[in-house]
Amino acid sequence: MKFSKILRQLKLALALLAVALTCSLPSLATNPADPxxxxxxAFEAxxxxxxxxxxxNFYSGWVSEVINETLLSYDYLARPAKLVPKTVVSMPEISEGGKVFIFKIIPGIYFSSDAAxxxxxxxxxxxxxxYSFKRLLDPVNRSPNASFIDGKILGMEELQNKAKKTGKFDYKHPIAGxxxxxxxxxxxxxxxxxxxxLYVVAYGAxxxxxxxxIEMYGEQSGLHPVGTGPYMIEKYxxxxxxxxxANPAYRGYVWDFKSSGTAWDDQLVKDMKGKNMPQVGRVEISIIEEEQSRWLxxxxxxxxxDKMPQxxxxxxxxxxxxxxxxxxQGIKMDRVTDAGITYTMFNMHDPVIGxxxxEKIALRRAIAMVYNNADEIAQMRLGQAVKAESMIPAGVVGHDKNYRSSVGYDIQLANKLLDHFSYKRGADGYRNLPDGSPLLIKKTIEPVSDRKVQAEILKRGMDQLGVRIEFATGNFADNLKAAxxxxxxxxxxxxxxxxxxxxxxxxxxxxxxxxxxxHACYESAAYDALYRNAISLPLGEERNKVYEQMNRQMEADTPWALHSSRIRSWLIRPWIKGYKKHPILHSDWAYIDVEKH
Known part of the structure; x- marks a missing residue:
């Protein structure tokens, strides 16, 4: 090992030790949190x-929300979701037809202490x-969040193109936008x-x-986040x-949200109004992937x-x-339907299914048609879900409650589709590819009970279709990286x-x-053109019609098979006060209190 590499590792180890010592020092700052x-x-993945x-990663974002602060955030109680200032004095000044935004940062906000x-x-x-915005667009990072602003900021594209040629992104280079x-x-x-x-800049990324x-910790930055938010990592x-x-440097705030008029909100206001926040001084998150273990x-x-296991x-x-x-027992339940969807993705680059x-579209379509969503809701979700008809769920602008998917559950029609495209059955009853070679589909799942139930539902449909399928298992984080x-x-x-x-x-x-x-690695000129058209239109009926066309294009190519929107029943112990599940925000800890118990 080169001496320079050893020296870098030694510096990193000393820096981490310094941070650990710093975290153990008593706080002299104003964060009102009670240790x-x-x-x-618990996180389920x-x-x-x-x-x-x-x-x-959803769970990475859940934690990051309370560490690295965005310019804007959301009102805790308002429904539908309402943007509010976070690290800025007020909502931004907007000019030139919605193209120029001026944000005024609140003076006196400090990052948590760090050796850097x-x-x-x-x-x-x-x-x-x-710097943070530029880093998302640095080609070397291949950020999955880059598309939210990629190609949108004036002058940024030229800087990105130069970085692609030289292999180095010039963070000091000024750009107009x-x-x-x-x-x-x-x-x-x-x-x-x-x-x-404005919704984009409120997103945790x-x-x-x-x-x-970032420069000090390099590839280890993801294990060592440093931010201005109400919390910091003590142990990982x-x-x-x-x-x-609690982050000793955090400035705090006064709980002063207004009820939306529900009895739940009225109780929250009664319990929380006027408190100096955050109150919670410590959050312990266990990773418990198995539902039964989490419920116990x-x-x-x-x-x-905890989110009630299905x-x-x-x-x-x-x-x-x-x-x-x-x-x-005094347990309360906040029951909501997710502003979200579940689906199976087909890798469009895969030599068998992509x-x-x-004939490839027919294969994916047939697989989607033999998956019984009703069985998923009854057997996997135990009734705690509703069927997803489109890519846009209820509670999100663009959702059409009257929209119905063109890809329905139909075993007979799925078989006819594969017959038509020469996926012929062999002597054992299982189909081959149109060229006569063996057909085997592979799906990756997580090793938890509900995924096993889902695999059984799919296997039943695939057997009726005459298509062999094998299931490989891996944990969620590894599967996400591979996808x-x-x-x-x-x-x-x-x-x-x-x-x-x-x-x-x-x-x-x-x-x-x-x-x-x-993750489907889907590349469709038709879909992409519709997407660019949609985001060029103001929110409203015209934009929603383009979303409908995009849904139909997805169904035509079938990179996804849509499943359900989950119903979440959040169970709260009686000593937790102020809890309400937000449709966009995931971290609730800075908004709630804990009574002695």
Missing amino acids: SKLVRQ ADDGFDMAKTQ FKGNKRELVAEDYV LTAIDKYTLRIELKATDYNF FGAVVQEV APRHKIVLI AFQDQQLDI IAAPTVLDGDKLKPSFAA GYSK SACKLSMWGGSWMADFPDGENFMQLLYGPKAGQGN
């Missing part, structure tokens, strides 16, 4: 580190957002009006990171445990908040209400709204994102 107030929660320039700052306090400034006018003023200019741009920290055991503690942990009071529905629910035995020829690199033939995915417009879902199949968040 004795603990919230224990592992994160992928906390560098949001490198991942779209060499003992100095590090203030959040406009230049930090310039992304500038720090002064220490606290950020100016962003777009090439064309983007009607969702656009939280501020610090160049000094990948795929096992995440412990967050909640029943044993090892978890304070297997527990018959035990816990009487219709859509808690059974008396659970209500008697491609755009008629991002277009290496999985078939995989089950899901997507929750990052902002409340259909673009957030439609971008998942946009061609330039293949290998960078488009």
Whole structure:
């Protein structure tokens, strides 16, 4: 090993030790969080580190929300979701037909202490957002979140093209569309009006990171996030445990949200109004992938908040209400239908199942047609889901409650489709490819009980279709990485709204994102043209009609088989106050309180 490499590793180890020592020092700052107030929660799958320039992992984003702060966020109680300032004084000044945005950063916001700052306090400034936005578009990072702003910021494309040629992104090079006018003023200019741009800058991937920290920790930055948010990482055991503690540098706020008029909101306001926040000083997150284990942990009071596992529905629910035995424990339930969808993705680069020829489309379509979504809802979800008809779920702008998918459950028609395209059956009853070679489909799943049920549902349909299928298992984080690199033939995915417009879902199949968040690796000139047209239109009926065309194009090519939108029943122990599940935000810890118990 070269001496320079050893020296770098030694410096990194010393830096991490310094941070650990810093975290153990008593806080002299104003964060009102009480270290004795603990919230224990579980994730049903592992994160992928906390560098949001490198991942779209749902659980990574959940934690990053409370570490790296975005310019804007959402009102905790308002429904539908309403944007509010976060690290800025007010909502931005907008001019030139919605192309120019001026954000005024609040002075006196500081990052948590870190060795990268060499003992100095590090203030959040406009230049930090310039760097953070540029980093998402640095070609070397291949960010799955780049498409939200790729090709939109004036002058950025030239800088990206130069980086692709030279292999180095020049972060110091000024561009017209992304500038720090002064220490606290950020100016962003777009090439064309983007009607969702403010939603985009509220998305967690656009939280501020610090160049000094990224340069110091390099590829380890995802294990060592440093931000201005209410929490910081005290302990991180990948795929096992995440412990967050209050960030001593956090400025705090006063809980002053207004009720939307529901009895639930009225109680929250009564419990929380006027409190200095955050109150929770420590959050312990366990990674518990198996539903039964997670449910046992909640029943044993090892978890304070948990999403009711589907297997527990018959035990816990009487219709859509808690059974008396659970209500008697003081447990409350916040029951919502996800602003999200589940689906199976087909890798369009795969030699067996991918491609755009008629026989390949027929194969994917037939597989989609023999999967029984009703069985999924009844057997896998135990009734805790509704069928997804389109890519855009209820609760998201662009959803059409009257839309119906053209790909329905039909075993007989699926068989006729494969017969027509010469997928002939052999002596054993299983089909071969049109050229006569053996046909074998492979799907990757996670080794948890509900995925096994889903595999059984698919296997039943595939047997009736006469197509062999094998299932490989891997954990969620590894599967996500492989899918991002277009290496999985078939995989089950899901997507929750990052902002409340259909673009957030439609971008998942946009061609330039293949290998960078488009896990089906779908590249369709027709779909891409419709996508670009849609985002050029203001929110409204005309845009929604284009979304409908995109849905139909997806069905025609079948890179996805749509499944369901899950119904979530969040169970809350009586000592947790102020809890309400938000459709966009995932981290609730800075909005809630814990009573002594």
